[in-house]
Amino acid sequence: MTSHGRRRLLFVAIVTGLMTVGLVLNQGSDSAATPSSAGAASPDPVLPSWNDGAARTAILSFVDRVTRAGGRGFVPPPARIAVFDNDGTLWSEQPMYAQLAFVIDRVRAAAPSHPDWAARQPFKAAIEGDLGTLAASGERGLLELVMATHAGSTTEEFERIVTDWIAGARHPKTGRPYTEMVYQPMLELLAFLRANGFKTFVVSGGGIEFMRPWAERVYGIPPEQVIGSSIRTKYEVRDNAPVLLRMPDMDFIDDKDGKPVGIHRHIGRRPIAAFGNSDGDFQMLEWTTTGEGSRLAMLVHHDDGEREVAYDRHSPFGRLARGLDEAASRGWVVASITRDWRTVFPATTPK
Amino acid sequence: MTSHGRRRLLFVAIVTGLMTVGLVLNQGSDSAATPSSAGAASPDPVLPSWNDGAARTAILSFVDRVTRAGGRGFVPPPARIAVFDNDGTLWSEQPMYAQLAFVIDRVRAAAPSHPDWAARQPFKAAIEGDLGTLAASGERGLLELVMATHAGSTTEEFERIVTDWIAGARHPKTGRPYTEMVYQPMLELLAFLRANGFKTFVVSGGGIEFMRPWAERVYGIPPEQVIGSSIRTKYEVRDNAPVLLRMPDMDFIDDKDGKPVGIHRHIGRRPIAAFGNSDGDFQMLEWTTTGEGSRLAMLVHHDDGEREVAYDRHSPFGRLARGLDEAASRGWVVASITRDWRTVFPATTPK
Numbered sequence: 273m274t275s276h277g278r279r280r281l282l283f284v285a286i287v288t289g290l291m292t293v294g295l296v297l298n299q300g301s302d303s304a305a306t307p308s309s310a311g312a313a314s315p316d317p318v319l320p321s322w323n324d325g326a327a328r329t330a331i332l333s334f335v336d337r338v339t340r341a342g343g344r345g346f347v348p349p350p351a352r353i354a355v356f357d358n359d360g361t362l363w364s365e366q367p368m369y370a371q372l373a374f375v376i377d378r379v380r381a382a383a384p385s386h387p388d389w390a391a392r393q394p395f396k397a398a399i400e401g402d403l404g405t406l407a408a409s410g411e412r413g414l415l416e417l418v419m420a421t422h423a424g425s426t427t428e429e430f431e432r433i434v435t436d437w438i439a440g441a442r443h444p445k446t447g448r449p450y451t452e453m454v455y456q457p458m459l460e461l462l463a464f465l466r467a468n469g470f471k472t473f474v475v476s477g478g479g480i481e482f483m484r485p486w487a488e489r490v491y492g493i494p495p496e497q498v499i500g501s502s503i504r505t506k507y508e509v510r511d512n513a514p515v516l517l518r519m520p521d522m523d524f525i526d527d528k529d530g531k532p533v534g535i536h537r538h539i540g541r542r543p544i545a546a547f548g549n550s551d552g553d554f555q556m557l558e559w560t561t562t563g564e565g566s567r568l569a570m571l572v573h574h575d576d577g578e579r580e581v582a583y584d585r586h587s588p589f590g591r592l593a594r595g596l597d598e599a600a601s602r603g604w605v606v607a608s609i610t611r612d613w614r615t616v617f618p619a620t621t622p623k
Numbered sequence: 624m625t626s627h628g629r630r631r632l633l634f635v636a637i638v639t640g641l642m643t644v645g646l647v648l649n650q651g652s653d654s655a656a657t658p659s660s661a662g663a664a665s666p667d668p669v670l671p672s673w674n675d676g677a678a679r680t681a682i683l684s685f686v687d688r689v690t691r692a693g694g695r696g697f698v699p700p701p702a703r704i705a706v707f708d709n710d711g712t713l714w715s716e717q718p719m720y721a722q723l724a725f726v727i728d729r730v731r732a733a734a735p736s737h738p739d740w741a742a743r744q745p746f747k748a749a750i751e752g753d754l755g756t757l758a759a760s761g762e763r764g765l766l767e768l769v770m771a772t773h774a775g776s777t778t779e780e781f782e783r784i785v786t787d788w789i790a791g792a793r794h795p796k797t798g799r800p801y802t803e804m805v806y807q808p809m810l811e812l813l814a815f816l817r818a819n820g821f822k823t824f825v826v827s828g829g830g831i832e833f834m835r836p837w838a839e840r841v842y843g844i845p846p847e848q849v850i851g852s853s854i855r856t857k858y859e860v861r862d863n864a865p866v867l868l869r870m871p872d873m874d875f876i877d878d879k880d881g882k883p884v885g886i887h888r889h890i891g892r893r894p895i896a897a898f899g900n901s902d903g904d905f906q907m908l909e910w911t912t913t914g915e916g917s918r919l920a921m922l923v924h925h926d927d928g929e930r931e932v933a934y935d936r937h938s939p940f941g942r943l944a945r946g947l948d949e950a951a952s953r954g955w956v957v958a959s960i961t962r963d964w965r966t967v968f969p970a971t972t973p974k
Binding site: 471 | 701835883
């Protein structure tokens with residue numbers, strides 16, 4: 273993909289995100305720790321937030337297979353690589369990507385030092401929360417916002433900015449910190465896989481440096497196991513103190529057919545388990561399940577308008593169409609939030 | 624750095640490498656498992672191939688400091704990141720980079736399907752082992768060789784090619800497999816750090832996919848902890864079987880000021896220990912030791928013409944000048960192979 277093509281992909285994603293905000297704000301809200309009406313299985317120490325059903329059974333049987341020494345499906349621990357999409361798979365992506373809220377907040381925070389922004393688009397629209405005008409500013413406008421908010425700092429400054437933001441920001445519908453808008457069943461799945469010798473990775477279209485500062489605390493995934501989209505950095509020594517400067521150039525877009533590329537770049541071997549929720553994850557699941565030996569792929573299907581938000585093939589944001597069409601023939605598990613998840617969000621802040 | 628600039632850097636490195644082959648072939652050879660004449664310390668279960676001395680003491684005291692719970696120098700295990708250069712630090716880089724021998728062998732292996740190469744430069748020179756003509760072919764000629772040997776295959780095909788080559792290739796001076804031309808004291812250091820909760824990474828100017836196929840077996844370092852130079856890959860589905868195609872474009876040069884960039888890209892936090900041997904590692908050691916808290920940086924000094932090859936500031940290949948000049952003022956340890964290593968190469972194949 274050309275550099276232009278990559279930029280285009282990024283901004284198409286952001287624009288469609290913006291355009292969907294209005295649609296999704298009207299949809300159902302979450303409810304924390306409310307048992308699903310469907311399936312009231314007895315408590316179980318393994319994956320307690322998953323109801324008994326096809327999805328939970330598929331996970332348990334896969335893990336049993338790969339860990340059974342001497343069995344035909346056995347996979348030695350170093351090859352037990354599991355990859356997880358982030359937005360919509362590990363945490364909420366509605367009513368908009370958390371990173372989009374971050375971009376808007378960053379523009380607002382920087383506005384006092386940029387008095388011209390009050391009258392200059394697309395900054396004016398971001399400051400005023402005018403999503404329609406933002407979307408209308410197109411790729412060029414959004415490129416300007418992303419580069420104004422994500423580049424120009426050192427990597428350590430940016431890490432502090434993200435850390436401070438994630439501590440104070442609140443989800444617009446629930447008022448909870450974004451780090452509490454994570455899916456309890458997926459937290460349990462991450463821990464269960466790790467307890468069985470798996471190494472767990474995040475593989476997200478979102479910014480790698482937007483996730484690393486909190487992924488270890490929230491998901492138990494260290495920075496070196498976070499893969500995402502990135503901008504270029506440059507090493508520079510300032511008064512004997514070296515820094516890595518964040519440059520206004522895209523380096524890599526970790527989405528769609530970029531996901532297997534990012535996985536290969538960072539991990540260097542094919543995962544044996546992949547978890548996603550949208551067609552942006554299709555190639556990651558395809559790459560995972562076309563390898564030899566034991567494989568597991570799962571799509572989280574957002575079908576619960578009561579406890580979360582119901583969206584799939586008609587949502588331009590986190591759209592899931594091809595995945596639903598081909599899951600059965602490819603042997604991919606579709607986990608229904610309504611049926612398969614006893615709990616959606618954790619009752620309290622993950623430690 | 625521009626794409627052109629990156630390419631230039633790579634080929635400057637290869638050209639200087641080629642030009643040095645002649646020089647270095649005349650220098651001293653290795654001898655396996657021969658005790659150093661200097662320092663005859665009693666056997667010790669920790670780092671047995673290191674003689675008692677400043678280098679060994681610096682390692683032991685650093686590890687004691689970072690692992691002592693409650694101490695001022697304590698570093699929690701997730702932050703115990705140690706990075707190692709490869710060529711000249713973990714294995715021999717003389718009389719030429721193993722990867723350069725690989726390029727030449729690959730041209731020879733492919734020559735029968737390219738009858739025109741017998742009369743066409745720079746392929747003719749590679750086939751004939753005419754290093755002078757190869758060097759004279761310049762960047763353009765060497766680019767042609769690298770892309771002819773490293774691109775055009777899928778990632779899985781390339782992995783098999785490297786695996787087969789490394790199993791059969793022999794070091795031109797010693798006749799041993801390249802995977803036995805590794806430094807026994809450094810193998811012990813890798814294991815010692817891991818036993819103390821460190822995560823060990825290779826950070827090399829060499830090709831990432833040239834190292835990954837054997838780094839786990841030889842160094843105990845899994846593919847996801849290998850960082851190196853890379854070419855671009857592209858995801859493509861062929862008859863329902865996806866592949867990652869290796870494209871004839873440089874993606875990243877992991878050398879000099881590229882090393883901190885590669886470290887940040889892959890690891891996302893600053894290492895606390897770094898090991899190198901040339902000025903190509905300078906910025907990696909600088910980046911490591913300018914962080915806060917306990918830090919260790921070490922340069923392996925190739926000063927043993929009897930048991931290995933003596934080279935440093937006048938070698939255009941693995942050149943070490945600035946590092947020697949600034950090590951003392953920066954608190955970096957210089958490990959002398961003559962004085963500090965009881966053994967250079969392992970007596971037998973590492974498991």
